[in-house]
Amino acid sequence: MPSSTSSSEERGVLHHEGALPAGLRLTASDRPGEAQPVPTRDIPKQPWGKLAFAVAVTLLIGTSLLEWNARRIGLRAGDLDNSETDWANERALSAGAPVAIVGDSRILFDTDLNRFEQLTGVRPIQLAIHGTSALTLLQDVAANPDFKGLLIVGLSDTMFFQPFDGYGGYIHKRAQYESPAKRASAQIDHFLQRRLAYLDSNHRLSVVAARLDPNYRRGLDGPYDDVWKVQEVGERRETHMWSQVETNPLVQAHARYAWKGFKEDYPFTPQMIAGGIAKAVKAVATIRARGGEVVFVRPPSDVHLRVNEEAQVPKVKGWDALLRATGAVGVHNDDLPPQAQNLTMPEWSHLNRACAPVFTDAYVRALARLTPRITLVANAPAPLGRVDCIAAQIASKS
Secondary structure, three states: OOOOOHHHHHOOOOOOOOOOOOOOOOOHHHOOOOOOOOOOOOOOOOOHHHHHHHHHHHHHHHHHHHHHHHHHOOOOOOOOOOOHHHHHHHHHHHHHOOEEEEEOHHHHHHOOHHHHHHHHOOOOEEOOOOOEOHHHHHHHHHOOOOOOOEEEEEOOHHHHHOOOOEHHHHHHHHHOOOOHHHHHHHHHHHHHHOOOOOOOHHHOHHHHHHOOOOOOOOOOOOHHHOOOOOEEEOHHHOEEEOHHHHHOHHHHHHHHHHOHHHOOOOOOOHHHHHHHHHHHHHHHHHHHHOOOEEEEEEOOOOHHHHHHHHHHOOOOOOHHHHHHHHOOOEEEHHHOOHHHOOOOOOOOOOOOOOOHHHHHHHHHHHHHHHOOOOOOOOOOOOOOOHHHHHHHHHHHHO
């Protein structure tokens, strides 16, 4: 008698209890006692072309909406993330550079590299880092035996003498462990950021979502206490104030709040200040020993902050003592000519983009009178003043 399953076995289909329909995956349990073939499964035909087109259209619409919203809130393409990779790249270039700049965010925001180059024919290497003690970066340059140029150290008094490195210490440690993957990632990021505004790291979904925290926890800092976006970064770390800090009252108010009046929770004791000066003396001497030179620049700060900075580190005990001990020359904002005073600082701590060239022009000309390391080119443009700052602001709004 023929087997009841012979015909189906010929077709490779089993008809016992629990058998699978034809075309579905066969497992070992479906073929007891038999050698098992490679499991197979039929793939149904799909309109792959239409599906790919739908995905592409959805992606395009989603990206367009994100980009529209980014530009609506004041973001723009070409605003690059200021990563540790970028800083490490500039640090490597500083080895043979005639001029480099270190310091905190004030000298970072308030130096217009284009104006510096117009005046001197030299484009300085920008190594300043926001939220950082300039002393930390001064020591870093002193430890770099290949730097033999002029180092401009921009400082705010309390930041310089604070008892910790700040954000710059983190950047320096990360930069020491640069990998090919990190460098490639930075290049890809910049390639896209030059073309798309919505990739701004300060407005990623994870960052914006965290700011929805109502900050009800008393005694603890919440997301509103953090510093949000205040800067735009161009090529080679050229940094300016974000336009929304000038024009958006909510953004401006938050930036002012985030500085906390520059009131620190620790006292600036004479021992702390003396310790900072001693470290600076050693670093300056090291740079000079190999043929370099150091000068200091103190950018402006609004009276709302300056009064607290002066109370904690008086100019005579900080700035004056620092220059005297190091034997270095320096340019303090208080000593600039009247036409370079009272520039616009929307959030009290940094100059806006229109006024940064005016301050740069003033301090570069002052340095040219104090050190032979800075020389104005024969066709240097005429000096700028506060009226140029105001005119540039008006032009940018028109």
